[in-house]
Amino acid sequence: MNLKEQLYVCTLAETGNITQAAKLLFISQPALSLYISNLENILGIRLFERIGKSFVLTQAGELYVEKARQMLSLKESFDYGLSEIVNGQNERLRVGIQDIRSHFLTPVVLPWMDKMYPRTKLVWMEHNYAPMEQMLLNNELDLFFCNCNTLRKDFEYVPLLNDEVVFMVHKNHPLCANAQICPGHTFPYIDMGLFQDERFLLVNESQSLRRYSSQVLKACNVFPKNIFLLKKIFVMINLVNIGYGVGFSLAGYIDRSAHSENLRIFSVVDPPVTATFYAVYKKGKHLTEAATSLIDMVKTSVNEQFHFSL
Known part of the structure; x- marks a missing residue:
């Protein structure tokens, strides 16, 4: 990325002197003077007023230098990032x-x-x-x-991963005694219709788990009368864990190391509803x-x- 033009103008603006700027840029003073003059001719406007030996920015020059400094800053950032790729992170x-x-x-x-x-x-x-x-x-x-x-x-x-939508109940809920081990199911099977009158904890409509939960409810022909909506899935799991209600989760969301020690997990529909990760x-x-x-x-x-x- 070559920004020689911008570097020349900004250096001259900083020093205000063509001889000092040329030394800093490692070029001759006549070459820099000619370069600035040619640039001004191309732009059709003066960037510097010549006052004796001093070069003072015009209004156009001030605008040019403002944008040129931004470009030079971007170049520095680019050069640093490129060096990081070449010499370090590839x-x-x-x-x-x-x-x-x-x-x-x-x-x-x-x-x-x-x-x-x-x-x-x-x-x-x-x-x-x-x-x-x-x-x-x-x-x-x-x-x-x-x-x-x-x-x-x-x-x-x-x-x-194919992750099953499971039904969660507190382990001491009396209806858990109705669960059965069924071939083809990873989890014990239970009739969710038994829980029709329970408080159902559901996540908001914007979350994919809600759509899966609605799919399970429809398949089981269950229409909860008492629904409590939550935003966070982990909050719902924690509430079921303390017996506040029943709810749904993907099996892979249930962390056995935190706030799930009191859960019983069931399959409720055949074939199971799954989400693919x-x-x-x-x-x-x-x-x-x-x-x-x-x-x-x-x-x-x-x-x-x-x-x-x-």
Whole structure:
């Protein structure tokens, strides 16, 4: 990135003297004087007033120098970043991850990436699906990890986990005695119609879990009379854990190490309703070794966490 013109004008503006500016720029005084004159002729306006041996900025010159300094600052930032790529970090990887999955995955994945790919600059962003989809379209992300309800033709989707929508009840609820072990189900099966009159804790409509929950309710022909809406999935899990109501979760969201020791988890529909957790990137994009390894690492981690939750 060559900004010789801007450097010459700014240096002359700072010194106010053509001889001093030429020394700083390592060129001859006549060459610099000719360069400034030719530039002014091209622009069709004077940048400097010549007052004796002094060069004083005109109004046009002040505007030029203001913008030129911004350009030189950007060049300095570019040169620094380029040097970092050449001499240090040789890749930038911009990754988005679903907020709730980040709770489980980020503490595992980030240290692993630092160890395995120390020269990769990892930019890590936590969002829900809609913002990450837009950022991928705008080339502001290289890939993201999220549950996806609909699949776009211009995106590639790598399935990492099929996560069952489960029904959560406090372990001491008397209706838990009606659960049965059924072939083909990971969790004990229970008739959700028995809980028709219970307080159902549901997340807001904007969250994908709500759509899955509504799908399960419809499949079971259950229409709760007492619904309590919440924004945070973990808050809902905690409330079920203390017996405040019943609710739904993806099995992989339930962390056995925190606020879930009193939960009983059930399947309530056959076949189970599942959500697929994907790695998503633009179709045709070449994935680097670090990006491919990251996808494999996330797949391993999310499946280990899921089996731990069982």
